[in-house]
Amino acid sequence: MANNKQKVSVFAPASIGNVSVGFDVLGMAVKPVDGTLLGDVVDVEYSDNSSDLIVIGQFADKLPSNKEDNIVWSCLLLFNQALAQANQEVVDVSLTLDKKMPVGSGLGSSACSVVAALAALNLYYQTFQQFSFSKQEMLEMMGQMEAQISGSLHYDNVAPCYYGGLQLMVPDEKVISRTLPSFNDCFYVMAYPGIEVSTKAAREVLPAQYSRADVIRHGQNLATFVDACHRQDKQQAFSVLTDVVAEPYRTSLLPKYQQAHDYLMAQGALAVGISGSGPTLFSVCQSEQQAKEFAQWLESHYLQEVNGQSFGFVHVCQVDENGAAELAAK
Known part of the structure; x- marks a missing residue:
């Protein structure tokens, strides 16, 4: 009972x-x-x-x-x-x-x-x-x-x-x-800036059609990434972690994203991208120390205030x- x-x-x-x-x-x-x-x-x-x-x-x-x-x-x-x-x-x-x-x-x-x-x-x-x-x-x-x-x-x-x-x-x-197979020794810095981007709005900015060159590059990147995952080739996997479908069109919806992307890549990130439809940014790091340094930088340069309040956060993560x-x- x-x-x-x-x-x-x-x-x-x-x-x-x-x-x-x-x-x-x-x-x-x-x-x-x-x-x-x-x-x-x-x-x-x-x-x-x-x-x-x-x-x-x-x-x-x-x-x-x-x-x-x-x-x-x-x-x-x-x-x-x-x-x-x-x-x-x-x-x-x-x-x-x-x-x-x-x-x-x-x-x-x-x-x-x-x-x-x-x-x-x-x-x-x-x-x-x-x-x-x-x-x-x-x-x-x-x-x-x-x-x-x-x-x-x-x-x-x-x-x-x-x-x-x-x-x-x-x-x-x-x-x-x-x-x-994932790369469990990598660290993923997740930075949510504290602003909201609806999935609907993020989809509406995408083009109705893509060029043949973009379609070929997208297929090649995805296939190479999946292959590299199975071979556990970290460098190969993250070298192709480039979004040609959504990121070029969604960057305009995400204040400070391009600046953060360029800075982190210049500092040695394996990859930087938009999580889902944004505005959260993720950065792939070789070590926890590097991830912590990136997290500190993102807290200062990527988080934003809304009506005088900050709801953003940064977490150093691994694969769950x-x-x-x-x-x-x-």
């Missing part, structure tokens, strides 16, 4: 969408080396009344105040629908979203909420109702929720957020995503191989 001690918590990490060379087909989960939870947390707890949603956290005020307009509530409705279709009993639960991720940051903020919510619901039912959906079924639901937000189906944030590591989206509905994971009870 259910009781109010039935509770699970799941954390879903931030991710770098596109990874420069893989527009909508590459994504990588990242985690700060200092243990900071860069991502969202969702608690699912038994409710003896009706289901409910509570939103807390640093960026809670950036979300709709009405729970029916919150993507986590939509996740619950979708999950319950899937349960009913599987002839499983639907129980009332209370969800708490700890919104640690800024909205419109280019760090997969919506994916963090979607993945944390659905993974937590699945864990709850697995733990207390002896039923769970497969990882494939879960990823499909996550993609469906992301499409509801962005208007198009793409897995480059939800797949790494859920599975962890570096993920390549493949045109196979039975597979969706494959894990690529775990993806969505259960948090131990406090």
